[in-house]
């Protein structure tokens with residue numbers, strides 16, 4: 303495992319095969335994380351009004367699509383060149399989707415009202431995160447994963463029932 307100072311893990315490595323760890327990190331961080339970040343930051347920019355904050359969002363929104371594209375391109379390369387690893391894609395996608403859902407599909411009751419300052423800085427109410435995440439599932443995730451024979455929507459449909467049943 304590659305670690306940064308203070309023991310921060312740069313890459314998660316739960317699998318024996320380093321290629322599987324690489325694929326997991328690419329799907330989780332770049333394909334899914336960066337793809338949902340694009341509409342999320344756009345939504346935050348719409349909510350923000352502080353001049354400096356707006357310019358930061360502009361910069362982030364310019365950068366994020368490249369980060370996501372890096373992920374999808376790397377996944378396409380892995381799929382092309384690692385013939386024996388193609389079967390991992392669906393399994394890894396489902397696990398990574400669950401991780402992203404834990405961050406964005408928050409259905410707990412804790413939803414404090416945002417302060418004026420938070421609104422100025424672009425903070426958005428909890429339900430917006432959920433809608434952004436679900437829009438990514440039925441939009442970019444579904445479109446991209448279809449190429450690999452994986453139904454993002456079917457996987458999410460099943461996962462969502464469990465999440466909501468548990469009241470996570």
Ligand SMILES: [Fe+2]
Nearest residue numbers: 336365366369
């Ligand atoms: Fe990014």
